[in-house]
Amino acid sequence: GNSVTQMEGPVTLSxxxxxxxxxxxxxxxxxxxxxxxxxxxxxxxxxLKATKADDKGSNKGFEATYRKETTSFHLEKGSxxxxxxxxxxxxxxAGGTSYGKLTFGQGTILTVHP
Amino acid sequence: DTAVSQTPKYxxxxxxxxxxxxxxxxxxxxxxxxxxxxxxKFLKIMFSYxxxxxxxxxxxxxxFSPKSPDKAHLNLHINSxxxxxxxxxxxxxxNYQGxxxxxxxYFGPGTxxxxx
Numbered sequence: 001g002n003s004v005t006q007m008e009g010p011v012t013l014s015x016x017x018x019x020x021x022x023x024x025x026x027x028x029x030x031x032x033x034x035x036x037x038x039x040x041x042x043x044x045x046x047x048l049k050a051t052k053a054d055d056k057g058s059n060k061g062f063e064a065t066y067r068k069e070t071t072s073f074h075l076e077k078g079s080x081x082x083x084x085x086x087x088x089x090x091x092x093x094a095g096g097t098s099y100g101k102l103t104f105g106q107g108t109i110l111t112v113h114p
Numbered sequence: 115d116t117a118v119s120q121t122p123k124y125x126x127x128x129x130x131x132x133x134x135x136x137x138x139x140x141x142x143x144x145x146x147x148x149x150x151x152x153x154x155k156f157l158k159i160m161f162s163y164x165x166x167x168x169x170x171x172x173x174x175x176x177x178f179s180p181k182s183p184d185k186a187h188l189n190l191h192i193n194s195x196x197x198x199x200x201x202x203x204x205x206x207x208x209n210y211q212g213x214x215x216x217x218x219x220y221f222g223p224g225t226x227x228x229x230x
Binding site: 031032034036038042043044045046049051087089093094099100101102103104106107109 | 118145147149154155156157158159162164169170204206208210216217218219220221222223224
């Protein structure tokens with residue numbers, strides 16, 4: 001079956017530091033890959049996505065590249081802000097009989113200090 | 115305008131009770147989902163409906179029964195609530211794209227269920 005593994009958190013950084021959150025996946029076929037962010041007390045928001053190999057998703061300074069050869073989709077940001085403190089989820093979804101259901105990683109808690 | 119809305123936001127109830135959670139989306143999507151988030155933040159799919167038809171039914175106790183009166187609504191009814199049902203339940207919606215791809219899912223704010 002499909003699975004997603006994220007680096008364990010929590011991750012604590014100072015403002016303006018560089019962020020990497022690792023994500024690797026196992027899937028049959030060619031899934032689409034996503035990063036979702038969950039701010040405290042809120043639902044999940046789509047942060048970025050990539051639908052095929054070598055695609056780069058980007059949004060709000062965050063980037064991730066779909067690497068088929070390493071089955072990875074690592075999230076990066078060059079300079080984090082306190083407002084980026086949240087839980088980040090890597091996820092994959094396949095079409096066909098999976099009907100687009102999301103398989104999530106375990107989530108990584110990010111805390112950014114001033 | 116809220117794209118995906120859920121009611122109630124909080125639900126505190128006693129073991130053995132029956133409760134329902136409602137979800138509505140105004141995005142015009144044809145597919146809706148229920149996910150459960152446990153205390154460790156882990157998210158897992160429960161059900162999915164496409165155009166009012168059940169298409170995903172993961173290993174969920176049959177005390178949980180989803181209902182989709184139309185493609186903009188997906189409700190979740192839970193019978194005989196147990197302590198282990200305490201979690202945050204998220205509704206989501208997307209457009210199903212079949213074999214050609216996967217539509218992005220948009221999530222509601224969640225319903226925090228606490229069973230005492």
